[in-house]
Amino acid sequence: MIALTFVTHDGNRVETLARAGTTVMEAARTANVPGILAECGGACACSTCHVYVDPNWLPKLDDADEMEADLLDFVWQPDAARSRLACQITLTDALAGLIVEVPANQG
Numbered sequence: 143m144i145a146l147t148f149v150t151h152d153g154n155r156v157e158t159l160a161r162a163g164t165t166v167m168e169a170a171r172t173a174n175v176p177g178i179l180a181e182c183g184g185a186c187a188c189s190t191c192h193v194y195v196d197p198n199w200l201p202k203l204d205d206a207d208e209m210e211a212d213l214l215d216f217v218w219q220p221d222a223a224r225s226r227l228a229c230q231i232t233l234t235d236a237l238a239g240l241i242v243e244v245p246a247n248q249g
């Protein structure tokens with residue numbers, strides 16, 4: 143299992159465990175993290191699973207593909223460096239300890 147932490151917009155930390163091969167969005171739903179709506183269920187079609195990746199973890203992530211990057215243009219308060227869609231981050235052992243912040247709004 144892979145440990146990861148969600149930091150909500152009001153500063154609460156939700157620490158959880160998820161299986162390798164699942165996504166950060168799925169981990170958020172399982173852990174009932176507030177603020178991750180994931181309306182399209184992970185199809186990279188809604189952008190309501192927007193998160194800000196902790197800067198220390200950015201080097202461990204693959205770049206967003208074109209489809210994800212296009213959707214990130216439409217999220218509420220995007221951060222060009224740190225914004226990602228949680229459904230497009232698949233958990234691997236290399237991401238054990240990952241920290242992501244949940245925005246106050248999903249637009």
Ligand code: FES
Pocket residue numbers: 167179180181182183184185186187188189190191227228229230
């Ligand atoms: S859940 Fe819809 S884009 Fe991630």
